[in-house]
Amino acid sequence: MRSPRVAEILSVIADGGGERAALPARLCAVCLSALPVSGVGVALMTVDGPSGVVLAATDERARQLEELQFALGEGPCVEASGGGRPVLEPDLVVAGSPRWPRFGAAVLDAGVHAIFAFPLHVGAVRVGVLDLYRDSAGRLTGPDLVEALAFADAATVVVLNLQNHDGVEDTPSALIEPIDGRAVVHQATGMIAIQLGITLAEALLRLRAHAYAAGRKVSGIAADVVDRRLRFDDGEPGITTQRDRRERP
Amino acid sequence: MTSREELLAATFVDLADTLVADFDVIDFLHTLATRSVELLDADAAGIMLADHDGGLHVMASSAEEARLLELYELQNNEGPCLDCFRSGRPVARDDLPAMRSSWPAFTEQLQLLGFHSAQALPMRLREETIGALNLFRLEPGRLGEADLGIGQAMADVATVGLIQERSLAASELLATQLQTALTSRVRLEQAKGMLAERTGLPMDQAFRLMRDFARGRGRRLSDVAAHIIDGSIDDSLLRRRSRKGTGTRPQT
Numbered sequence: 001m002r003s004p005r006v007a008e009i010l011s012v013i014a015d016g017g018g019e020r021a022a023l024p025a026r027l028c029a030v031c032l033s034a035l036p037v038s039g040v041g042v043a044l045m046t047v048d049g050p051s052g053v054v055l056a057a058t059d060e061r062a063r064q065l066e067e068l069q070f071a072l073g074e075g076p077c078v079e080a081s082g083g084g085r086p087v088l089e090p091d092l093v094v095a096g097s098p099r100w101p102r103f104g105a106a107v108l109d110a111g112v113h114a115i116f117a118f119p120l121h122v123g124a125v126r127v128g129v130l131d132l133y134r135d136s137a138g139r140l141t142g143p144d145l146v147e148a149l150a151f152a153d154a155a156t157v158v159v160l161n162l163q164n165h166d167g168v169e170d171t172p173s174a175l176i177e178p179i180d181g182r183a184v185v186h187q188a189t190g191m192i193a194i195q196l197g198i199t200l201a202e203a204l205l206r207l208r209a210h211a212y213a214a215g216r217k218v219s220g221i222a223a224d225v226v227d228r229r230l231r232f233d234d235g236e237p238g239i240t241t242q243r244d245r246r247e248r249p
Numbered sequence: 250m251t252s253r254e255e256l257l258a259a260t261f262v263d264l265a266d267t268l269v270a271d272f273d274v275i276d277f278l279h280t281l282a283t284r285s286v287e288l289l290d291a292d293a294a295g296i297m298l299a300d301h302d303g304g305l306h307v308m309a310s311s312a313e314e315a316r317l318l319e320l321y322e323l324q325n326n327e328g329p330c331l332d333c334f335r336s337g338r339p340v341a342r343d344d345l346p347a348m349r350s351s352w353p354a355f356t357e358q359l360q361l362l363g364f365h366s367a368q369a370l371p372m373r374l375r376e377e378t379i380g381a382l383n384l385f386r387l388e389p390g391r392l393g394e395a396d397l398g399i400g401q402a403m404a405d406v407a408t409v410g411l412i413q414e415r416s417l418a419a420s421e422l423l424a425t426q427l428q429t430a431l432t433s434r435v436r437l438e439q440a441k442g443m444l445a446e447r448t449g450l451p452m453d454q455a456f457r458l459m460r461d462f463a464r465g466r467g468r469r470l471s472d473v474a475a476h477i478i479d480g481s482i483d484d485s486l487l488r489r490r491s492r493k494g495t496g497t498r499p500q501t
Contacts (some may be wrong), residue, residue, distance in 0.1 A: 085429040119428075123435030124478045149428070181306070181431075183320075183438045187452055190442020190478075200439055200478070226442070226452060 024056035076117035077129040118152035188222035274430035278309035291384035298380035328355040333369035341368035440474035
């Protein structure tokens with residue numbers, strides 16, 4: 001998650017400025033140009049499974065394939081999100097129908113021969129799925145797979161930042177940071193979720209927004225939370241707490 | 250067979266048995282760490298695995314000290330585990346002066362935590378090094394050759410177990426298995442945080458509660474973590490069990 005490549009991808013897609021709602025589409029376009037695939041889509045997921053919302057797709061067919069999976073309740077993106085691991089199907093002619101009886105047939109009719117789905121996860125925080133489609137069969141090479149995983153990490157940040165988050169300022173520079181993967185960050189996320197009675201996804205956003213507002217590293221704020229020097233429930237939640245102001249004038 | 254031989258045999262079976270339906274990477278790595286301490290002349294063990302970019306993550310440890318030492322290595326970019334991961338070869342030193350000249354900051358931290366010896370064994374399959382098993386000793390001096398051999402065999406079997414899944418190519422195996430392992434690890438940390446906040450316990454004690462509860466009930470650590478996150482395990486249940494069973498002291 002702290003990969004330089006992830007930061008690079010995020011800065012490329014944020015460079016155009018503008019609305020953060022436009023970022024998923026830009027991410028799909030950059031991903032399409034960087035990898036040997038025919039189409040890219042990003043869909044929202046919740047803990048209960050597919051949400052039915054396709055955030056962005058590079059073409060109409062990619063969008064339809066996303067929607068089809070929601071409608072059928074089966075397919076690689078459903079499986080990737082449920083299992084928390086990438087689902088890589090390099091040859092749908094051979095393996096598609098046995099694996100996904102209804103989706104497998106439909107996807108071949110649409111001329112898609114390989115599909116690669118990557119869950120957008122931060123532990124228990126599930127935000128969506130990145131799907132790559134290709135007209136020809138064949139595996140992703142090792143380097144391509146690494147690149148695809150970097151795009152999945154970048155997409156996780158982009159989609160997480162689209163979640164509903166009251167009280168968190170819409171600050172584009174805070175959006176482009178990769179998620180700090182240190183244990184202390186995830187521990188603090190769990191603590192903040194309990195302190196404020198919010199979801200882990202919201203807690204992670206509050207933590208990141210707080211660090212941004214305070215001009216400090218996310219891991220530094222997280223360490224303060226874990227060491228119980230900072231609470232999020234005794235002041236303006238997620239921006240600056242009273243106690244924090246006292247300690248850091 | 251002696252009890253050590255029996256445990257050794259059982260350990261190899263456990264480490265090879267990864268194709269079962271309810272395989273859990275985090276439980277598996279904890280087994281490797283704790284069995285390493287039980288079977289080898291080591292007092293603590295820790296395991297680091299690399300993600301798709303070669304970034305190392307502390308995945309499991311037999312004791313909090315081992316976890317801290319590994320985190321310290323990552324923060325300071327110095328230590329036997331990093332050397333081992335980068336070279337793909339076992340790393341050990343004969344004594345403290347030799348350790349100090351190779352890893353000054355790490356050796357100081359090691360001694361602060363009461364240890365006097367550290368070695369690392371690669372987790373490697375053919376050309377691919379996916380991580381390292383670290384063994385820490387309270388006594389000075391390197392681990393004996395016989396123990397190093399057994400430790401390496403355990404690491405090898407665990408590595409094969411970790412990345413085997415017959416239908417997929419090697420890079421896909423690494424990507425999907427390690428991704429699953431990292432997701433489990435992150436979920437475990439999130440659950441620790443939630444439990445620490447609900448109970449007022451320090452982080453390491455919150456983890457001990459989870460681990461003791463999982464062991465006592467024969468449940469997987471990852472499942473317990475998931476149920477703490479979704480709220481279906483009552484915290485008081487965890488604490489009651491721990492007071493009775495293991496002597497963990499809850500603090501408030």
